[in-house]
Amino acid sequence: MMARRFLTATALLAGSAGAALANPKPWQLNMTPGVTEMSRQVYDLHMLILWICVVIGVLVFGAMAYAMFKFRKSKGAVAARWSHNTTAEIVWTVIPVLILVAMAWPATKTLIEMADTDDAELTVKVTGYQWLWRYEYVGTDVNFVSKLDRDSDRTRMLRSGLDPAAVTVDGENTYLLNVDRPLVLPTGTKIRFVITANDVIHSWWVPALGWKQDAIPGFINEAWTRIDTPGTYRGQCAELCGKDHGFMPIVVEAVPPAQFAAWLGETDAIAKAARAAEAAPAVAAAPTADAGASAADAQ
Amino acid sequence: MATDHTAHHDAHHHTPSFAQRWLFGTNHKDIGTLYLVFSLVMFLIGGAMALVIRAELFQPGLQLVNPEFFNQMTTVHALVMIFGAVMPAFVGLGNWMIPLMVGAPDMALPRMNNWSFWILPFAFLMLLSTLFMEGGGPAGGWTLYPPLSLQGGNSIAFVIFAIHLMGISSIMGAINIIATILNMRAPGMDLLKMPIFVWSWLITAFLLIAVMPVLAGAVTMLLTDKFFATSFFNAAGGGDPVLFQHIFWFFGHPEVYIMILPAFGIISEIIPTFARKPLFGYQAMVYAIASIAFLSFIVWAHHMFTVGMPLGGELFFMYATMLIAVPTGVKVFNWVSTMWKGSMTFETPMLFALGFVVMFTIGGFSGLMLAIVPADFQYHDTYFVVAHFHYVLVTGAIFAIMAGTYYWLPKWTGFMYNETLGKWHFWLSTIFVNLLFFPQHFLGLAGMPRRIPDYNIAFSDFNMISSVGAFGFGLSQLLFAYIVWSCARGGARATDRVWEGAKGLEWTVPSPAPHHTFTTPPRIDDRELAHGDVSH
Ligand SMILES: [Cu+2]
Ligand SMILES: [Cu+2]
Numbered sequence: 001m002m003a004r005r006f007l008t009a010t011a012l013l014a015g016s017a018g019a020a021l022a023n024p025k026p027w028q029l030n031m032t033p034g035v036t037e038m039s040r041q042v043y044d045l046h047m048l049i050l051w052i053c054v055v056i057g058v059l060v061f062g063a064m065a066y067a068m069f070k071f072r073k074s075k076g077a078v079a080a081r082w083s084h085n086t087t088a089e090i091v092w093t094v095i096p097v098l099i100l101v102a103m104a105w106p107a108t109k110t111l112i113e114m115a116d117t118d119d120a121e122l123t124v125k126v127t128g129y130q131w132l133w134r135y136e137y138v139g140t141d142v143n144f145v146s147k148l149d150r151d152s153d154r155t156r157m158l159r160s161g162l163d164p165a166a167v168t169v170d171g172e173n174t175y176l177l178n179v180d181r182p183l184v185l186p187t188g189t190k191i192r193f194v195i196t197a198n199d200v201i202h203s204w205w206v207p208a209l210g211w212k213q214d215a216i217p218g219f220i221n222e223a224w225t226r227i228d229t230p231g232t233y234r235g236q237c238a239e240l241c242g243k244d245h246g247f248m249p250i251v252v253e254a255v256p257p258a259q260f261a262a263w264l265g266e267t268d269a270i271a272k273a274a275r276a277a278e279a280a281p282a283v284a285a286a287p288t289a290d291a292g293a294s295a296a297d298a299q
Numbered sequence: 300m301a302t303d304h305t306a307h308h309d310a311h312h313h314t315p316s317f318a319q320r321w322l323f324g325t326n327h328k329d330i331g332t333l334y335l336v337f338s339l340v341m342f343l344i345g346g347a348m349a350l351v352i353r354a355e356l357f358q359p360g361l362q363l364v365n366p367e368f369f370n371q372m373t374t375v376h377a378l379v380m381i382f383g384a385v386m387p388a389f390v391g392l393g394n395w396m397i398p399l400m401v402g403a404p405d406m407a408l409p410r411m412n413n414w415s416f417w418i419l420p421f422a423f424l425m426l427l428s429t430l431f432m433e434g435g436g437p438a439g440g441w442t443l444y445p446p447l448s449l450q451g452g453n454s455i456a457f458v459i460f461a462i463h464l465m466g467i468s469s470i471m472g473a474i475n476i477i478a479t480i481l482n483m484r485a486p487g488m489d490l491l492k493m494p495i496f497v498w499s500w501l502i503t504a505f506l507l508i509a510v511m512p513v514l515a516g517a518v519t520m521l522l523t524d525k526f527f528a529t530s531f532f533n534a535a536g537g538g539d540p541v542l543f544q545h546i547f548w549f550f551g552h553p554e555v556y557i558m559i560l561p562a563f564g565i566i567s568e569i570i571p572t573f574a575r576k577p578l579f580g581y582q583a584m585v586y587a588i589a590s591i592a593f594l595s596f597i598v599w600a601h602h603m604f605t606v607g608m609p610l611g612g613e614l615f616f617m618y619a620t621m622l623i624a625v626p627t628g629v630k631v632f633n634w635v636s637t638m639w640k641g642s643m644t645f646e647t648p649m650l651f652a653l654g655f656v657v658m659f660t661i662g663g664f665s666g667l668m669l670a671i672v673p674a675d676f677q678y679h680d681t682y683f684v685v686a687h688f689h690y691v692l693v694t695g696a697i698f699a700i701m702a703g704t705y706y707w708l709p710k711w712t713g714f715m716y717n718e719t720l721g722k723w724h725f726w727l728s729t730i731f732v733n734l735l736f737f738p739q740h741f742l743g744l745a746g747m748p749r750r751i752p753d754y755n756i757a758f759s760d761f762n763m764i765s766s767v768g769a770f771g772f773g774l775s776q777l778l779f780a781y782i783v784w785s786c787a788r789g790g791a792r793a794t795d796r797v798w799e800g801a802k803g804l805e806w807t808v809p810s811p812a813p814h815h816t817f818t819t820p821p822r823i824d825d826r827e828l829a830h831g832d833v834s835h
Contacts, residue, residue, distance in 0.1 A: 024757035028745035031677055038673075046674045053664035060631060061657060067638040068645075068653070073575070079800075080640035083577040092632045093625060100621045103671065108614060110673040115610045156361060156753055164359040165756050173756040175359060200447040201540060203605060203680060207746045211676035214605045216541060217446065218534020221607035238605075238680040238748045240440045242447060243366040246751030 022208035022233045023172060032207050035229045035254070039210025041110045049103055056099075114211065117224045120192030124183070128195075128202030128215035128237065131244035135183050138194075141271035142264060148247045149178040156247060177234040182251040186260035187227045195221045200242060206235030206252050214239055227254040322417075325409030326814060327394050332711070333416050334391025335704070339780060341383030341423065342697075346773050348376035353735075353769035356762050361753050369752035370438035371430060377441035378458075381558065382465045383423050385692065388700045389561040390415075390472045393500045396707060397476060399805040399812060400494045402485025402821045407478035415471035422464035429454035440750060442551070443518065445532040445543050449525045456526065459518045466511040473507035476500055485804070487823035491585070494803055494828070495578065498585050499564030502592045506553045506560075509596075514550040517543060541606050548599035556595045559691060560588055562659075562699030563630055566652050568803070569706050570634050573649035574641030575800035580633045587626035587633075594623050604675045613672050620670035624663070631660055646798070647721030651702035654729050655695060662690030665740065680750075683743025689736045694729075701728075701779065708786055709793035713811030716786035724782060727775040734768030802827055 022032050033043040071077040123138040132147035148156075152175050155162040167175040185191055195204055197215035205212030212235075213223040227233075235250040255263065320329060351372045355363045364372070394412065398405055406412045429436035434452020437443070448455065480493070480501045493501075520531040521543070530536025532543045563584075571578045578584065600608060600616040608616075634656050643649070665687040669675050678684060701724075709715050738761035743749075747758045754762065793810040807827070808816045 024745040024747070024755060026757050027760055028757065029741045031744040032746070042673045042677055045671055046668070046677065049668045049671055049674065053667065057660065057664060060635060060660060063635050064638065064653070064656065067635065067641070068643060071574070071638065071641050071643055073642045073644045077640075077642045079575040079642040081577070082640075083579050083581065083637075085579075085636070088632075088636070089580060089583055089629070093629060096625050096628045100624060104618060104621060107617065107671045107673055111613060111617075112610065114673060114676070115613075158361040158365050160360070162360075164753075175755050176753060177755050200450065201444060205680075205748070207677060211673075212605050212679060213676075214607060216534075216606065218538075218540065219607060235746070236748050236751075240370070240444075240447065240750040242450065243370065243438070245370075246366065246748070246753050 022231065023174075023177060024207075034208045034210045035227055035231065035233065036209055036225050037228070038110070038114055038225070039208060041106075041113070042210040045107055045110060048106065052099060052103065114223075117192045117222045120190045120224055122186065122189055123192045123194060124185070126193055126195045126204050126215065128197035128199075128204065128241070128248075130199050130242050131237070131248040133183075133202075133204070133237075133248065133250060137264060137268075140264060140268045141275060142267045143271065144181055146179045146181045146183060146251070148176070148249060149174070149180055152176050152178055152249075153247070174234070176247060177236070177249050177251070179249055179251045182232070182253040184253045184255060184260060184263055185225075185227060186257040187230050187254050189257055189260075190224060190226045193223045193225070195223065201239050202237045202241045202248070203239035204235075204250060205238040206233050206250055208233040208235075209252070212238045227252075230254050230256055323413065325405070325413050327398050327406045327409070327412065328711075328812060328814065330406075330412050330416050331391045331393075331395030334387045334394060334419075337416070337419060338384050338388035338391055338700075339783070341379050341387070343776065343780070344427070345376050345379035345384055346776060348372045348379065350769060350773050352376065353766040355752055356754070357766040358763060359754055359756055359759050364752070366752045367435060367438060370440075370750070371436045373750055374437045374439065374441050375426070375430065378426060378437075378462075379423070380692070381441065381554070382462075383419070385558050385696050385700070386469065387419060389500075389503070389558070389696075390469075390476075392496075392565070392700070392703050392707070393472075393476055393561065395711065396805060397479055397497055397500060398483070399710075399808065399816060400497050400803055401480060401483060401488050402804050402817045402823070403479060403483035404815065404817050406475050407483050408475045411471050412475050415468045415475065418464050418468040418471075422461045422468065425457050425464070426461040429457050432457070442544075442547060443521060444547075445521060445524065445540055448521060456522060459522045462518050463515055466515045469507050469511050473504035473511075476504040477508075480504075485817065485820040485823055488804075491582065492823070492825065492828055494564075495567035495581070495584050495588075496561070496564035499560045499562075499567075499588055502588050503557050503560045506557050506592055506595065510550040510553045510557075513546060514554075517546040517550065520546075541603070544603050544606060545600065548602045549596075551602065552599040553592075553595040555688075555691075556591060558696045559659075560592065562655070562696045563588060565699045565703040565706070566634065566655050569648050569652040569702055570637050570656075572706075572798050572800045572802070573646060573652070574638045574643050576637060576641040578633070579636035579639075580629070583629055584633055587629045590626045591623060594619060594626070598623065601670060601675075604672050605679050617670055617672045621667065624667050624670075627663055631656060631663075642800075644799075646705075647716070647718060647725055648702045648706035648798075650722065650725040651698050651705065654725065655698040655702060658690055658694030658698065658729075658733075662687055662695055665690065678743060680748055681743035682739040682747045682749055685749045686736050686739035686743060689739070693736065694732055698728075704783065706798075707805070708783065709797045710805060710808075710810050710812055712787050712790075713793055713809075714786050714788075714790035715793050716782050716790065720778065720782050724775060724778045727778065728772060731768045731771030731775060735765055735772050736768070738762075738764045738768075 031043055031046050033040050125136040125138055127134040132145050134145045136143040151167045155164055155167055164175040195213050195215045197217045202215040203212050204215055209225045213221050231254055233252040237245060237248040355369055432454040434454055436454055437458045438451055439448035480497060523529040524531055524533055530538040532538045532540050567578055567584055598620045601620040669678055705721055742758055742761050747754055795809050796806050804821060
C-alpha cells in the first residue's frame with residue numbers, strides 16, 4: 001500500500017519533467033548559465049573574465065608573434081641594446097591593477113548576494129554519506145536518501161559489458177547522472193540548504209544552480225537558491241570521497257510551488273503514517289526500511 | 300677501499316671508482332646529474348600512472364581498473380610528479396648551475412648535498428611500495444584530506460614517512476642553496492648582478508624552508524590521528540577537518556611557486572640568449588619574483604572557497620589571489636619586451652621557452668578566473684582546475700625544465716644534442732600536450748568533476764581527445780630520453796660558449812664543464828653577465 005501511495009506522489013511530478021533540461025551536452029564548450037538569478041550572475045562573471053583574458057591574450061601573444069616574425073636573425077634583424085623603459089613598466093603595472101578592480105567589483109557584489117541565506121521560505125538539510133545523499137525537509141517528516149539509479153549502477157561495474165550509451169531516460173543519456181529518488185524543490189521560492197556529511201567530506205553540486213558547497217562532517221554549511229524554471233537538474237558529488245565518488249549523483253526536480261506543496265503534503269503524510277506504524281507497541285517485527293520515511297525516528 | 304683508492308690514484312688526476320663517484324661523491328655536478336636522472340625516472344613512472352588514468356578515461360564505462368586503484372593512481376601520480384619529478388629536477392639544475400653561475404667551486408655544504416639526494420630514492424621506494432601493500436597505496440588524493448585519507452589501510456604510515464623524508468631532503472637542499480648563494484659568490488658578483496635563475500632559486504629556497512616543516516606538521520597530525528587516537532582533524536573527537544586544509548594549503552600554495560619560480564629563472568636566462576638582447580627589466584624581474592613569493596603566503600585559502608568560510612575571508616583571499624596577476628604579468632611583459640627588437644633564432648631551448656611563455660600564460664589566465672570566488676563555486680574540483688594546474692605544471696614547470704636541459708646539456712656533456720630531434724620533440728610535445736589538456740577546460744565547464752573514474756556520455760568526446768593527447772605526449776617523452784642519452788654518448792663537439800648569444804660565467808668554462816671549476820674565483824666582467832645592463 002505504501003509503495004502505491006509513493007508512486008502517486010511521484011506521478012504528481014511527471015508533468016514537470018523535461019521543461020528545462022540542464023544536463024551536460026556532448027561537445028559542450030562552456031558553463032551553463034543555469035536556471036537561477038545567481039547562476040546567471042556567475043555565468044556573466046565567468047564570461048566577463050574570460051573575455052578580459054582573451055583580449056589580454058590576443059595583445060600579448062600578438063606582440064610575441066609579431067616579434068618572432070619581425071625580429072629574426074635570419075631576416076637580418078640586429079639586436080637593440082636597451083633593457084629598460086620606465087614608462088612602459090609603470091603602464092603595465094597600473095593597467096592590470098585597474099582591470100583587476102573592474103573584475104573584483106562585480107565579483108564582490110555577487111558573492112555578497114550568494115552569502116545571504118536570510119528569509120528563506122523552505123529549508124532542506126543535505127547530508128553526504130559514502131556514497132549517497134540524504135535530504136530532509138526541515139519542519140516535516142519528509143526525509144529520504146537518494147542514490148545512483150539501478151541502470152547506471154549495473155552498467156558502471158568493471159567490465160560489465162553494458163553500454164553506458166544505453167542508459168537513458170526519455171531519450172536523454174542519464175548514465176551516472178540519475179538517482180532513484182530526486183530532490184523535489186519548488187520554483188520561485190528562496191530555499192535554504194544546510195549541508196553536512198556523516199563520514200568524509202563530500203560536495204553538493206548542481207551546475208544549473210550556480211554553486212557547489214562542501215559537505216563536511218561536524219560542520220553545517222549554508223547555501224541558497226531560487227529556481228526560476230521547472231525542470232530536472234543534474235549534478236554530482238564534487239569532492240573526492242572514496243571509491244564511489246564518481247557514483248553519487250544529484251538530481252533536482254524543480255516543480256511549480258502548488259505542485260510542490262501537494263507533493264510535500266502527500267509525502268509528509270506517508271512519512272507520518274509510517275512513523276505512527278513504527279511507534280505502535282504491538283508491532284514486534286523489525287521496521288521495514290521504507291524509502292519514504294525510514295530515518296524519521298532516528299532524528 | 301684504501302687499495303682501491305691508490306690503484307686509481309696513478310691517473311693524471313684523482314679518478315674515483317664508480318661507487319666513490321656516484322654513491323659517496325660530493326661534487327655538485329655529479330649530484331646535479333643524479334638529481335636530474337632521478338627526476339627523469341620519476342617523470343616516466345608518474346607519466347605511466349597518468350596513462351593508466353587516461354586509458355581508463357578513454358571512454359565511458361569501467362574497462363581497465365577498479366575505482367579503488369584509479370584513486371591510488373591519481374594520488375600517487377601527483378605525489379611522484381610533484382616531489383619526485385619537478386622538485387628534484389629544479390634541485391638538479393640548481394646544483395649543476397648555481398656554482399657555475401656565481402663562480403663558486405662547489406656547493407657550500409657538499410656532504411649534506413650528497414645526503415639530501417640519497418634520501419630521495421629511499422623515500423620514493425617507500426612511497427611506491429605502498430601500491431603493493433595490503434589495502435593498496437594512498438587513495439585520498441595527494442592533498443590527503445582527512446577523514447578520507449585516514450580511511451585506507453596502514454600504508455598511510457609509509458606515505459607519511461616518505462613525505463617526511465622528502466621534506467628533510469628539500470630543506471637540506473634549500474639550506475645548501477642559500478648558503479652557497481650567500482657565501483660562495485665570486486668577488487664582484489653582487490646580489491643584484493646574479494643571474495635571474497640564481498635569484499629565483501634563492502627565493503625558492505626560502506619558501507622551501509618556510510613551508511616544508513608545515514607540511515611535515517600536518518602529516519604528523521594525520522599520523523597521530525590515525526594511530527595514536529588524537530583528534531586534530533576528527534570532528535567526533537572535537538577536531539576540525541577544515542583545519543587540515545588550512546595547514547595543508549599554507550604549505551601548498553607556496554609549494555606551487557616552489558615549482559614555478561625556478562622555471563621563471565630558467566626562461567629569463569634562455570630568452571635573452573636567443574634574442575641576443577639583454578633581459579628587459581632585470582630588477583623588476585627580481586622584485587616580481589620576491590613579491591610573488593610574499594603573496595604566496597597569504598592566498599592559501601583560494602583552494603578552499605567552497606568549505607564554507609565567512610564572507611570576509613572569501614573576499615580577502617579573492618583579492619590577495621587576484622593581486623598575484625600583477626607581478627606575474629610584469630614577468631610576461633618583460634619576456635616579450637626582451638624579444639622585442641632582438642635578433643632571434645629558434646633552437647630547441649628557445650622553442651621550449653616560447654612555448655612556456657604562451658602556455659604558462661594560458662594557465663595564468665585560468666588561474667585568474669579561478670580566483671573569482673563566485674565563478675570558482677562552479678570551477679572548483681572540476682576538470683577546469685585539472686586543466687589549469689597542468690598548464691602551469693606541465694607546459695609551465697616541465698617545459699621550463701626541458702628548455703633548461705637543452706640549454707645546458709652541451710655544457711654538461713661537451714656534445715651538441717641532435718637539433719632536428721630536439722625540434723621534433725618540441726613540436727610533438729606541444730601539439731599533444733594541448734590536445735591533452737585544452738579540452739579539459741571544456742569538460743570542467745560542462746560539469747565534469749575531477750578525480751572520477753567514469754563519466755556520462757556527454758563527456759566522452761573530449762575525454763577521448765584528451766586521452767589520445769596523453770598517449771602522444773607520453774610517447775614523445777621517450778624521444779626526449781633518447782636525445783639526452785645520445786647526447787651524453789657523443790655528437791658534434793660543443794664550444795665553450797655553446798650559444799652565440801649566451802652570457803654568464805657558466806659559458807666561460809670549457810665544455811664539458813671539468814670536474815672542478817672556479818677553484819680560484821673568476822674575475823667578473825659586468826659586460827659578460829647574462830642580463831646586460833645591471834643598473835636597472
Ligand atoms: Cu561524495
Ligand atoms: Cu594556490
